[in-house]
Amino acid sequence: MQTDLVAALDIGGTKIAGALVSGDGTILVRAQRPTPARENGETVMRAVEEVLAELTSSPLWPRAYALGIGSAGPVDASRGTVSPVNVPGWRDYPLVDRVRAAAGNLPVELIGDGVAITAAEHWQGAARGHDNALCMVVSTGVGGGLVLGGRLHTGPTGNAGHIGHISVDLDGDPCPCGARGCVERIASGPNIARRALENGWVPGPDGDTSAAAVAAAARTGDPVARASFDRAAQALAAGIAATATLVEIDIAVIGGGVGKAGEILFTPLRRYLADYATLSFVRPLTVAPARMGTDAGLVGAAAAALAGVAAAGV
Template sequence: MPGAAQPATGATGARGHNGPGVLAVDIGGTKLAAAPVRPGGTLGPLVTRPTPSGDAEAVWAALASVVTEAIGGEDVSGAGIGSAGPLDAVAGTVSPVNIPGWRGFPVRDRLAELLAGRPVVLVNDAVSGAVGEYHYGAGRGVRAMLGMVVSTGVGGGLILDGRVYAGRTGNAGHIGHTVVDLDGDPCPCGSRGCVETITSGPAMVRWALANGWSASPPDGRTLAAAARDGHPVAIAAFARSARALAAGIASAAALCDLDRVVIGGGVARAWDVLEPPLREALDTYAGLAFVRRAEVVRSELDGQAGLLGVAALVHDPEMV
C-alpha cells in the first residue's frame, strides 16, 4: 500500500509472534515511552520521560535514554515507533505538531543506528493504537475501524479490511486535523477550526479557563473532576469537546463506512464525563443509517494500545 511504514534496514519477515521480542516506542507531545514486547504480546517494564521542550537533539537525547533503559538486557529483533504526526513513513522522518523541536527529524534511521542496524518500523501513534486495539482490545473482530487518541493532540488510524490504511505518506486517518468549525481558532497545523482545537485536553482546559473556571493545577484531570462535581463551565467544556468529536466521527464514518470507532488517550480516561454528551451529539450529527451503525467505544487497552500495536506491526509488516 502506498505510504505504508517502511523498515529502516531489512525486514522482519515474521508472521506471528515467535522468536525474540521487539522494542515498542511511543513518541508524544507530553511523554516519551518505550518497553520491550515479548512474544505473544506480553509488555515488559515501561520506561517514560516527559517530552523535552528543547531543540531536536535534546528531544533525541531523552528518547535515546528511554530506549536504552527499556532494552536493558532484553533480546530484541527490531523496534517499532508510534509517533505523533505528521510524519513521512517513506523517508522515516517526523514533524510532530506538539514537538516544535522536531521538523523532518530522521527518527527511524537514528533509532536503527542506536540499535546497531536492527529493523525499525515507523507509523503514526494513532495507527499503532488502532492496531493494538484491533489485535488485543476493543477492535477485535471488526472489518473497518478508526482508532482515535484524544490527548495533548487528537490523532486517528484507519484499519480497513484487516489492513492499515496509511495513505501515500503514512498520515491517513488524521481526524484531529479535519475541520469542524469554519470560523474556529487557529490550529498549530496551520489550519483553523480543527477537531484538535476543541477536543484535545489542552484546548478544553484553555477554553474552560477563558470562561471562568479555575483550579490548581489547571489540567485535564482537575477539569474532569470539576465536571463530576457539577461545575457548569467544566461540564460545558466536555460538552463542547464532545460535539466536535462527534462531528469528526460522523464525517469519518460517512467516508469510510466504519464498523467501530475506538477512543483512547488522556481525555478518554474521563469517559464517564465525556460519553453522555458524545452520545447526544452523535445523535445530531450521524444522520444516515450506515453512519449511525458505527459503534463508538472506549479503548480497552488505554496507554498500552500503541506499544502493543507497533510491536504487532514489526511482527506482521504485511498488515501495512
C-alpha cells in the same frame, strides 16, 4: 538462533519508552527516559539511544528480529523522518536511520502515535474483532488512526486517520495547524479548559485548571464545565460521523486523558452522534472507551513491526 520477539519504541513529548514484546503482545522488558523536548535534536536522540542501549543489553535482545516506532507527529514513514510538534529540535529528523544504526540494523517500521494506539486497540483492545474502526487519542492534542478491511490503514506517510485536523466549524477559531475550527481546537484537553475558563468557570481551591478538573466540576453539576464538555462532544461527534460516512467504520474508540472523563464525555457524544450519523450505513456506528491504557503506544509499535515483517515476507 530463536527470533520470536520484536522491539518497540513509543516516543512522545513527555517520555521515550522502549520494550521487548512477544508475538502475542506481552511486554517482557521495559526501558524509559524523559524526553528532553526543549533541547536540540541530538540531545533528544541520545535519550532514544539510552533506551535502546538498555534494551540491547537484555539477554532477550538476540531474539528480536524487527523494531517498531510509534512517534508523535507529523511523521513521514515514506522517508523515515519525524517532525513532532512538541519536540522542536526534530524537524524532518531521520529517525528511522538513526534507530536502525543503534539497533544493529534490524528492520524498522515507523508509524504515528495515533496509528500506534489504533494498532494496539485493534489487536488487543476495544476495537478487537472490528474490521473497520477509528481509534482516537483525545488529550493535549487529538490524533487517530484507521483500521479498514481488517488491516491498519496508515496512508503513504503514516498519518491517515488524523481526525484532529478535520474542520467541524467553518468559521471557528484558528488552529495552530493553519486551518479553522478543527476538532482539536475544540475537543482537546487544553481547549476544553480554556473554553470553561473563558465562560466563567472558577477552579477549586487547589487552582487546578486542567481538563480533568473541568470534568470533576462537571460531575458535580457545574453548568459551565458541563457546557465545555458538551461542545467538545459535539465536535468529536461531527468528526467521527464525517469519517464514518467517508470510509464506513462501525466503531470509534476514544482514549487519552479526555477519554477518561467517562460519561461526562460519552453521554453527550452518543447523543450528538445520533444527530450527525444519520445515513443508513453509518447509523449502527458505536463509540467505546479505549482499553489499552499507557502501554498502547508500545504494543501498537510492536504490532507495526510484526505487520511490517509479515508484509515483507521475512
